[in-house]
Amino acid sequence: LEDAMRFYFEFHFDQDEGYLAHLHDPLAAAVALDPDLVRYQRATVDVELRGTLTRGMTVADWRGHWGRQPNAYIGMEVDPAAFFDRFIERVGAFASTL
Structure with missing residues (x-):
């Protein structure tokens, strides 16, 4: 865990995003156990299959x-x-214990 966190901290720092780490997987697991950790907004979501620049992107129709x-x-x-x-x-x- 320490090695993984160091990697992410250094990666984001090298990208000029700050010395930080995004914990997507642990947050997703935590939200599965307790949905109240997050405030949500409903939207229609789809994956763009034909776009030249956006192919494979997940797109939300907020409006x-x-x-x-x-x-x-x-x-x-x-x-x-x-x-x-x-x-x-x-x-x-x-x-x-490690």
């Missing part, structure tokens, strides 16, 4: 131009303090 019902909940905000407290509580004991 309803497609005339389709929303099919996804998009996480807009997370409670970082609650997430990190839970992450450290669950992973910290394991990490200290």
Whole structure:
């Protein structure tokens, strides 16, 4: 875990994004266990299959131009303090044994 975190911190720093790490997978797992960690907004989401510059991109129709019902909940905000407290509580004991 330490090596992975160092890699992400250094990668984002080298990209001029700051000394930070995005914890997508642990956050997704935490939200699966407690959906209230995130504030959501409903939207219609699809994958662009024909775009020259956007092929394979996931696109959200925030304004309803497609005339389709929303099919996804998009996480807009997370409670970082609650997430990190839970992450450290669950992973910290394991990490200290390594």
